[in-house]
Amino acid sequence: xxxxxxxxxxxxxxxxxxxxxxxxxxxxxxxxxxxxxxxxxxxxxxxxxxxxxxxxxxxxxxxxxxxxxxxxxxxxxxxxxxxxxxxxxxxxxxxxxxxxxxxxxxxxxxxxxxxxxxxxxxxxxxxxxxxxxxxxxxxxxxxxxxxxxxxxxxxxxxxxxxxxxxxxxxxxxxxxxxxxxxxxxxxxxxxxxxxxxxxxxxxxxxxxxxxxxxxxxxx
Amino acid sequence: xxxxxxxxxxxxxxxxxxxxxxxxxxxxxxxxxxxxxxxxxxxxxxxxxxxxxxxxxxxxxxxxxxxxxxxxxxxxxxxxxxxxxxxxxxxxxxxxxxxxxxxxxxxxxxxxxxxxxxxxxxxxxxxxxxxxxxxxxxxxxxxxxxxxxxxxxxxxxxxxxxxxxxxxxxxxxxxxxxxxxxxxxxxxxxxxxxxxxxxxxxxxxxxxxxxxxxxxxxxxxxxxxxxxxxxxxxxxxxxxxxxxxxxxxxxxxxxxxxxxxxxxxxxxxxxxxxxxxxxxxxxxxxxxxxxxxxxxxxxxxxxxxxxxxxxxxxxxxxxxxxxxxxxxxxxxxxxxxxxxxxxxxxxxxxxxxxxxxxxxxxxxxxxxxxxxxxxxxxxxxxxxxxxxxxxxxxxxxxxxxxxxxxxxxxxxxxxxxxxxxxxxxxxxxxxxxxxxxxxxxxxxxxxxxxxxxxxxxxxxxxxxxxxxxxxxxxxxxxxxxx
Numbered sequence: 001x002x003x004x005x006x007x008x009x010x011x012x013x014x015x016x017x018x019x020x021x022x023x024x025x026x027x028x029x030x031x032x033x034x035x036x037x038x039x040x041x042x043x044x045x046x047x048x049x050x051x052x053x054x055x056x057x058x059x060x061x062x063x064x065x066x067x068x069x070x071x072x073x074x075x076x077x078x079x080x081x082x083x084x085x086x087x088x089x090x091x092x093x094x095x096x097x098x099x100x101x102x103x104x105x106x107x108x109x110x111x112x113x114x115x116x117x118x119x120x121x122x123x124x125x126x127x128x129x130x131x132x133x134x135x136x137x138x139x140x141x142x143x144x145x146x147x148x149x150x151x152x153x154x155x156x157x158x159x160x161x162x163x164x165x166x167x168x169x170x171x172x173x174x175x176x177x178x179x180x181x182x183x184x185x186x187x188x189x190x191x192x193x194x195x196x197x198x199x200x201x202x203x204x205x206x207x208x209x210x211x212x213x214x215x216x217x218x219x
Numbered sequence: 220x221x222x223x224x225x226x227x228x229x230x231x232x233x234x235x236x237x238x239x240x241x242x243x244x245x246x247x248x249x250x251x252x253x254x255x256x257x258x259x260x261x262x263x264x265x266x267x268x269x270x271x272x273x274x275x276x277x278x279x280x281x282x283x284x285x286x287x288x289x290x291x292x293x294x295x296x297x298x299x300x301x302x303x304x305x306x307x308x309x310x311x312x313x314x315x316x317x318x319x320x321x322x323x324x325x326x327x328x329x330x331x332x333x334x335x336x337x338x339x340x341x342x343x344x345x346x347x348x349x350x351x352x353x354x355x356x357x358x359x360x361x362x363x364x365x366x367x368x369x370x371x372x373x374x375x376x377x378x379x380x381x382x383x384x385x386x387x388x389x390x391x392x393x394x395x396x397x398x399x400x401x402x403x404x405x406x407x408x409x410x411x412x413x414x415x416x417x418x419x420x421x422x423x424x425x426x427x428x429x430x431x432x433x434x435x436x437x438x439x440x441x442x443x444x445x446x447x448x449x450x451x452x453x454x455x456x457x458x459x460x461x462x463x464x465x466x467x468x469x470x471x472x473x474x475x476x477x478x479x480x481x482x483x484x485x486x487x488x489x490x491x492x493x494x495x496x497x498x499x500x501x502x503x504x505x506x507x508x509x510x511x512x513x514x515x516x517x518x519x520x521x522x523x524x525x526x527x528x529x530x531x532x533x534x535x536x537x538x539x540x541x542x543x544x545x546x547x548x549x550x551x552x553x554x555x556x557x558x559x560x561x562x563x564x565x566x567x568x569x570x571x572x573x574x575x576x577x578x579x580x581x582x583x584x585x586x587x588x589x590x591x592x593x594x595x596x597x598x599x600x601x602x603x604x605x606x607x608x609x610x611x612x613x614x615x616x617x618x619x620x621x622x623x624x625x626x627x628x629x630x631x632x633x634x635x636x637x638x639x640x641x642x643x644x645x646x647x648x649x650x651x652x653x654x655x656x657x658x659x660x661x662x663x664x665x666x667x668x669x670x671x672x673x674x675x676x677x678x679x680x681x682x683x684x685x686x687x688x689x690x691x692x693x694x695x696x697x698x699x700x701x
Contacts, residue, residue, distance in 0.1 A: 079396070079431045086394040086433070105429060114390075120437040122394050127429035 001065040001130070003031060003097035005058040007110075010093060013057045014084040016050070021077035023048055028136060029128075031063055032070040041139060049141045058095070071097065072131040075108065083124035087112040097128075106130050151178040151186040154203045162190060162201045169194045221288040221300045223253045224332040225281045232329040232348070234280075234494065235260075236313040238273050241466035243306035245271050245459065250303040250367040253286050253333075261367060262306065268501040269459045270370050279493025282328060300333070304344070304362040312346040312358040326350050333362075370499045372486045377477035379447035381411075385467035385474050385489065387441070392461050396431045401503065402457040407449050412436045415457050443473060453478050454503040455485050463487050463498050470494075478502065 007013055016038075020027060023040055030037040036057065040048040054061045065071050087093045093112035100107050107125040114120045153159055166174060169192060177189040186208055191200035227235060242249050242262035252259040258281075261272035277284035288298030313329075330347045348356040391413060395402070399415035406412065417430035439445035467474045470491040478485040482504035488497045 076429075082396055083431065083433075100432070107432075120435065120441065123434040123436070124394075125432040125434070127431065 001071055001097065003063050003065075003071055003095075005054075005061040005063075005095050007057060007087075007093045007095050008059045008091075009057045010084065010087050010091070014081070014088065016052075016057075017077060017081045017084055020048060020050070021081050025077055027075050027077050028131065028139065029073045029075045030070065030136070031073070032068075033063060039139060039141075047142075067133045070133070072133065072136045073097070073106075073108070074129040074131055076127065079126050080108070083108075083110050083126050086122060086124060089114060100125060100127075149178045149180055149186070150208050151188050152207045153188060154206060159190075166190070166192045166199055169197060169199065221253075221286065221298060222333065223286045223300060224330070225258065225277070225284040227280075227329040227331070228282050229326045229328065231280055231282070232313055232326055235329075236310065237466060237469055238494075238496075239306055239310045239313060241462055242271050242273070243310060244462040245269055247305060247307065248303045249306040249309060250301065250365070251362070252367050253300040255286055255298060256284075258284070258286075261369065263368060264459075269456065269498070270500075271463070271498045272369060272496070274495040274497070276493040276495070300364075301367040302333075302362040302364045303367070304360055308360050309344075309346075312348075312360065370484065372477070372484055372499050374477050374486070377479045377483075377486065379451055379453075379479060380444070380475060380477045381439075381442050381447055382444040382473055382475045383442045385464055385470070385472055388464045388474065389468040391435050391437075392464055394435055395433050395457060395461075399430065399433065399457050401454050402460050403452055403454040405450065405452045406439060406445070406447055409439050410436050411439050411442070411445065411447075416454075444475075447478075451480055453481050453485055455500045459498070459500055460487075467496070 020038060020040060023046055024042045026040075026042055028037075028039040028041070030039070034054060036052045036054060038048065038050040040046075063069050063071065087110060090112050093110055096109045096111070098107060098109050099105065105127050106129065108128050110124045110126065112122050112124075114122060163174070171192045171194045173192070175189075175191045175193075177191070179187050179189075181187050181204070185204065186206040188203045188206055189200060191198070238260055239249060242260060245264045246262040248262065250261045250263070252261065256277045257274050258277065259272055259274040261270065263270045275281065277286075286298065286300070288300065327349045330345075330349065332345045334343045334345060344358075344360045344362055346358040346360065348358075350356065395415040398417065400417045401415065403414040403416060404411070405414075412434060414432060414434040416432050464474070467487075467489050470489070472489045472491045474487055474489045476485065476487050481502050483502060485500045485502050486497065487500070488495075490496065
């Protein structure tokens, strides 16, 4: 089993891992010849299925394994994040799967030069666990029925601001609603009901994402 | 009885605050020692594996400084006053500075005086911060008078050394994970490698608990000076080193390190404007298997002839016998832990006792200067009789300057061995016998420092009485006990 690649887009990679690590501490990382898959299924309330093509993050991508050149790893996200953060200052880094000589623990080894010209090399070793194909065979994204309404959310910064304000009201659940209005546009509502206060935000005149969804299904 | 007063400028108060916050990372107590022309703050951690001492020169650092030992001090020694107090308490007195520094009530100066009046029930330090607009903040802190122990480190026995800008080291430190415990330092062929690691042994199932190792390989040309031998591995506590580097970087100075090999002490020193800082850390006795980092060979970008064999130091080569006779047993992690504990005992002279077997006692007494022997020997023999004549020079041959140079004394002035000094207590203050299974700071006075002149190097020590071990190994404190 071999895996070695250059990380060309460290910033995006770091942001992705940062986002994922706030949801769960452990991820299943599946590497195959063309794509990278991150699956987070540990939390009971939320699961994440992320797929990227290898060119998004990597170049000079080399992978080889006994099971159709696919490698499945269990990766601790906070540690990976820490390792990536220390690479922030340089444009490229190398990522490699190997074993720590001392105790034979498989690791993802990230090697980076602190500045492009310097010969200072920083190596971060992230311990991982190799998952057998049998273990992951059963894990897959759940089937989601086709949508009845699809709406493109308003700017995420605005939505986030609203969510944060609602969060401070001490409520646990938020109700999301999307509907098609008379004029054909779409409306999106978020509402919380607290002990003393009810807050609802409505966005109108939004577009539909249905066309995009249909086209991605046919891929 | 003595009287000590000094005045610090505003920036010097800031420095003292930084010193205290650095020392407080080692121990909850800070020890103060005053001599005629210098004042030292020091801290010793609870496992006695790390010591930090910062010596302030009375002329350069203080606006004014006066120390008089009133009372009966023997003529053979210079006046000296030692005490300790909670570092948090002293830090609190100096911390006020931050909020004031920007406002109009900024500190103008800080006056400190020690009230050592036997008629009053408690000893007090009086810290007065004179601020703008006539505001005066007064802190009264209690202290206890104890003897202060300082390690003796022979730079001549530490051939490996390097010097580097503290700022540069600080940048490197930032790459290390926050949970890493140890820092391994080695070099090979012009490349220096710093690796952070954790000793904990886990079974690999809990992936989150497995440690992250970080390795930084750099050209030794990046250092101001690199005079360390290749393939020598030493490992120290990363937290301690971080605390030291942070402090040194705040002074924007250059640090120098001195060490010899695994298991022997490691010293970091730096100076700045009347402050002389010296930290002595214990290194781990042997680099166990888990620490032979693949990174050491991998990051060697130079075309190495085939895979370079990993440097597995195994039991560190030391002059004394290994504590566990079977060499193979040292691979086992539990035994290596004990080996660390045992070695620590050996190098650090007992407050804890050397491990049992007669053989080892014999070996150990060759290394450790026996007249400096264990507290038990001291308890049996009154201190004044115990000290050979040659150690202490007549008072009048001593320079004023020798006080200043103590910490920086070179080869010719220190005994040719590395050890902790539990010198005999010679002055009027009662020595405090330490309960042997309790590790408390402030134990023995380091008399050696004041009395010795360069010529007086002791070559022969008489063999003191052989003392059998009196403490169980299980009670001994190891380097990284949790």
